[in-house]
Amino acid sequence: MTSSSYSSVYPLVVSGRETPRVLSIAGSDPSGGAGIQADLKSIAAQGGYGMAAVTALTAQNTLGVSAVHVPPVEFLRQQLEAISTDIAIDAVKIGMLGDAAVIDEVRGWLEAVRPAVVVLDPVMVATSGDRLLRGSAEQALRALLPLADLITPNLPELAMLLGEPEAADWESALNQGKRLAAECGTTVLVKGGHLAGTECPDALVNTSGLLRQDVIEVAGPRIETKNSHGTGCSLSSALATVQARTGDWEASLREVKPWLLQALLHSDSLDVGKGNGPVHHFHHHQVLRPGEFAAALWKEAAPELAAIHKLSFIDGLQSGDLPEAAFNYYLAQDAIYLNGYSRVLARAGALAPTEEEQLFWAKASQQCLEVESELHRNWLSTREASPVTGPVTKSYVDHLLASSAAGSYAVVLAAILPCYWLYAEVGQQLHASFVDAGAPAAHPYANWLRTYADEEFAAATRNAINFTDAAAAAASEGERASMLEAFAQSCRYETAFFDAPRLFA
Numbered sequence: 001m002t003s004s005s006y007s008s009v010y011p012l013v014v015s016g017r018e019t020p021r022v023l024s025i026a027g028s029d030p031s032g033g034a035g036i037q038a039d040l041k042s043i044a045a046q047g048g049y050g051m052a053a054v055t056a057l058t059a060q061n062t063l064g065v066s067a068v069h070v071p072p073v074e075f076l077r078q079q080l081e082a083i084s085t086d087i088a089i090d091a092v093k094i095g096m097l098g099d100a101a102v103i104d105e106v107r108g109w110l111e112a113v114r115p116a117v118v119v120l121d122p123v124m125v126a127t128s129g130d131r132l133l134r135g136s137a138e139q140a141l142r143a144l145l146p147l148a149d150l151i152t153p154n155l156p157e158l159a160m161l162l163g164e165p166e167a168a169d170w171e172s173a174l175n176q177g178k179r180l181a182a183e184c185g186t187t188v189l190v191k192g193g194h195l196a197g198t199e200c201p202d203a204l205v206n207t208s209g210l211l212r213q214d215v216i217e218v219a220g221p222r223i224e225t226k227n228s229h230g231t232g233c234s235l236s237s238a239l240a241t242v243q244a245r246t247g248d249w250e251a252s253l254r255e256v257k258p259w260l261l262q263a264l265l266h267s268d269s270l271d272v273g274k275g276n277g278p279v280h281h282f283h284h285h286q287v288l289r290p291g292e293f294a295a296a297l298w299k300e301a302a303p304e305l306a307a308i309h310k311l312s313f314i315d316g317l318q319s320g321d322l323p324e325a326a327f328n329y330y331l332a333q334d335a336i337y338l339n340g341y342s343r344v345l346a347r348a349g350a351l352a353p354t355e356e357e358q359l360f361w362a363k364a365s366q367q368c369l370e371v372e373s374e375l376h377r378n379w380l381s382t383r384e385a386s387p388v389t390g391p392v393t394k395s396y397v398d399h400l401l402a403s404s405a406a407g408s409y410a411v412v413l414a415a416i417l418p419c420y421w422l423y424a425e426v427g428q429q430l431h432a433s434f435v436d437a438g439a440p441a442a443h444p445y446a447n448w449l450r451t452y453a454d455e456e457f458a459a460a461t462r463n464a465i466n467f468t469d470a471a472a473a474a475a476s477e478g479e480r481a482s483m484l485e486a487f488a489q490s491c492r493y494e495t496a497f498f499d500a501p502r503l504f505a
């Protein structure tokens with residue numbers, strides 16, 4: 001087969017493609033953790049369109065490789081021909097090649113088609129120790145390296161390609177990377193996976209001035225896990241995909257490495273096999289069951305609710321022993337708070353994805369202002385209370401406004417929710433104990449305690465919880481982390497708000 005017998009009907013241009021068309025030329029791992037199976041998952045996880053031309057079939061699982069079958073090379077030629085005569089390829093990832101005939105075939109195809117992005121993972125030995133490349137093919141593999149834009153050897157492979165002993169530390173690994181990069185004139189990704197220690201860095205190495213500097217290191221923590229099967233395959237195919245979009249190796253590595261880290265961190269949840277399991281390529285697409293996120297939020301709120309019930313303010317409100325000045329301070333601060341809260345509720349309405357939610361938050365915002373004026377009309381007009389905004393009120397409202405400033409509906413809802421949820425819970429318990437005590441009319445705060453029985457507020461609280469739960473299901477993982485943070489902070493302010501009269505009245 002000569003290189004000219006391959007042809008491409010499309011010009012192969014790189015960069016800027018929203019959904020890069022990425023071809024993996026690699027072996028099959030039927031257990032799904034490595035090879036083309038891992039590649040297709042990684043490409044899809046990065047938003048690419050994945051294709052695969054199979055070089056070799058393996059019989060393997062998480063414990064090891066039990067057999068390898070390399071089909072006639074003619075059939076690989078037909079696969080590559082079928083793909084490249086029809087489809088524009090934005091990037092290619094090359095993995096297990098098996099033997100020298102396969103390597104020659106792939107070289108001929110690369111020379112003819114010249115894909116814009118070529119990432120070569122020089123797979124030689126599996127994690128399990130089984131050989132995936134014939135010893136006699138090592139020289140042919142070396143000759144293939146200059147056709148790649150990026151080579152991603154692990155440390156044993158790096159050493160083997162150079163004919164040197166394996167690097168024992170990061171510094172010598174980087175030096176080996178520089179030697180290989182200079183030798184084959186391409187960029188080398190030196191990977192820290194095979195070293196010990198708490199860190200697991202990777203570095204792009206190119207000594208010809210192609211990169212911003214000869215060595216660009218991207219740091220990362222080492223995850224304590226045995227589920228590292230296919231990390232090399234996953235990394236190289238993800239890099240090929242992102243590179244086709246960004247056209248910048250450093251940006252691509254900085255995008256892919258945190259994704260792989262999370263894929264390693266979530267690997268246990270897959271529960272695949274008894275040996276070195278696969279990583280979780282789609283950890284970021286985990287589907288939340290209805291109520292699941294609300295339950296996680298309640299975990300944050302429960303200790304704050306317990307703390308609120310231990311406050312002297314709540315105790316005094318329940319027993320009637322609360323000094324009037326403390327109660328007046330609380331009411332005055334509540335009125336100030338509700339004014340700010342109303343604005344944040346209106347913001348939630350502005351960001352709401354459905355009309356039902358928009359209406360709910362708009363009404364809530366209006367009701368808030370009505371309650372504020374009711375506080376002034378019926379509760380504060382006859383009392384002595386300073387109209388100055390207290391420090392807790394100020395911080396709480398500032399936190400709510402800051403949470404709404406980022407423009408994420410989910411995060412605003414998480415910040416808003418504790419005021420509904422904790423207030424409803426506290427109110428329900430206070431009202432229940434007031435009723436248990438025979439609802440004494442002589443109780444100095446009887447009229448206030450009766451307001452806690454408001455069924456409309458309980459229903460609104462249930463709605464607010466459900467909307468927040470649904471918003472979390474539609475949110476990204478990063479947004480959900482921000483939701484938890486905003487919610488936890490608001491919970492702490494709820495406690496502080498009930499405690500403020502003791503400190504500032």
Ligand SMILES: Nc1ncnc2c1ncn2[C@@H]1O[C@H](COP(=O)(O)OP(=O)(O)OP(=O)(O)O)[C@@H](O)[C@H]1O
Nearest residue numbers: 154191192193194200221222223228230231232233
């Ligand atoms: N325990 C770990 N914690 C964090 N990152 C890791 C860990 N192990 C490997 N990695 C990362 O996974 C990628 C692959 O690295 P590694 O050096 O293990 O390559 P490999 O041996 O080719 O992979 P494979 O296990 O698929 O053969 C690198 O980005 C590396 O930093």
Ligand SMILES: Cc1ncc(COP(=O)(O)O)c(N)n1
Nearest residue numbers: 027028034035126127229230
């Ligand atoms: C088909 C195929 N390709 C590559 C690897 C290397 O992956 P790992 O080193 O994680 O076993 C593999 N085991 N199988």
